[in-house]
Amino acid sequence: MHVWRDLGEVPSGFGPSAVTVGNFDGVHRGHLAVLSRTVEAARRQNLKAVAITFAPHPLAVLHPDRAPQPLSTPAHRLELLADTGLDAVLMLPFTAELAEWSPRRFVQEVMVDALHAREVVVGSDTRFGRRNAGDIDTLRELGADLHFTVDEVADLKGPDTGEGARRWSSTLVREQIVAGDVAAAADVLGRPHRVTGVVVHGDHRGRELGFPTANLTTDAIGAVPTDGVYAGWLVRPGETGEPGACSKHDTGERLPAAISVGTNPTFDGEQRRVEAYVLGRDDLDLYGERIAVEFVERLRPTLRFDGIEALIKQMNDDVARCREVLGVNTPA
Incomplete structure (x- = not known):
């Protein structure tokens, strides 16, 4: 699996590709559903499967006082991503400048110009661009203009414990860990x-x-x-x-x-x-x-x-x- 730590490291002419984007902190089973769909799309269409992620966590730059404890080291995250069958990971340095990019600029310069995306696979809760203004509808609008399709992966949830089933997320895993329920966290992560x-x-x-x-x-x-x-x-x-x-x-x-x-x-x-x-x-x-x-x-x-x-x-x-x-x- 290729690992690029800056947009400029992506080889000229790379792609075309199936792309997903997210923090992927912990690479839990919800993430794996999106990642596996990305790889499947790439194999079906003879594309390259690529995940775009960030280091450090955006909140560590924008609101350090609210930044969550990470669930994995960057190296661990890359190894877990490699296990999914991805062809490449673009780990963008998250900076205050990048945070000001509009949703359209991010999609145009990263997904289209650099990775030549033909399909973008994301979860229902995806957010991107300045002030998280971009969402699944934004992607669909941009896809129609920039010639890529969008595949939305529905949320995965655990069993209903009487208060409604919780969506598998990094936030849920952190709550379980803080409560000491590491067995429940392992169930969402798919590993300890x-x-x-x-x-x-x-x-x-x-x-x-x-x-x-x-x-x-x-x-x-x-x-x-x-x-x-x-x-x-x-x-x-x-x-x-x-x-x-x-x-x-x-x-x-x-x-x-x-x-x-x-x-x-x-x-x-x-x-x-x-x-x-x-x-x-x-x-x-x-x-x-x-x-x-x-x-x-x-x-x-x-x-x-x-x-x-x-x-x-x-x-x-x-x-x-x-x-x-x-x-x-x-x-x-």
């Missing part, structure tokens, strides 16, 4: 949610207690779930130095782990941390390594214990529960 960062030194209390943990930097990328203990995986980097998006990319290790999110109240901690203990391993040296932790299921909230013995007993129980959730055998 992950947080990626560099391993740094902590207080080393875990090692003293027999459960050495890998502590992530506070600037780790990925929405952090609510405080608690989780069953999950620690993913080490492959050949590219970035933990892979899924098994086909993971040339490094994927290890079962108990993950703690919180301030460690038993020791009066103040800094909120994400740390992971790889089950049954005390021989790993991960300091300085860029890893990802994947959240499978929340086991319990963060608790304050009266003493070390009570804490160690609970940690042993947590490890046993992690093995059960992850389907990992207990060592003989």
Whole structure:
């Protein structure tokens, strides 16, 4: 898959193409419906399948105070996009200047002039151009003028939980993660949610207690779930130095782990941390390594214990529960 990080990198004469556009943060199952339709359209018409996306998230430029926590790193997002069968991704730098482009200018210069779009595939909620003035009707009007067709993909929704079925979206995934319901988030994503960062030194209390943990930097990328203990995986980097998006990319290790999110109240901690203990391993040296932790299921909230013995007993129980959730055998 070709990756272009600026409009000027698109080769002259590229296309014709089937194009989609969006932030694709997390590349969840709703996104996959649009992306797969784009690839299908391209294959059917002998076109190139292209996704247009942005970095950073537009709100990080326009309203930094309202910018959401990202669900994936740019590298992870590109790997997930590559898995869909796209021929190319144009990851445009989102700037204040780009934000002022009219819907027509964006379509003309990016979709038509650069990518030679013959079909544009988008979800019902698509918005683009200055102040998000462009929508599906705008695309249809421009398509009639600029000679491309528009394929609208209906929203995908989860089961009705009694309050109406929710549309699958990045916003829904963030809400589920913040609530600690990482299993529900995984259902929308189609895989466990992950947080990626560099391993740094902590207080080393875990090692003293027999459960050495890998502590992530506070600037780790990925929405952090609510405080608690989780069953999950620690993913080490492959050949590219970035933990892979899924098994086909993971040339490094994927290890079962108990993950703690919180301030460690038993020791009066103040800094909120994400740390992971790889089950049954005390021989790993991960300091300085860029890893990802994947959240499978929340086991319990963060608790304050009266003493070390009570804490160690609970940690042993947590490890046993992690093995059960992850389907990992207990060592003989």
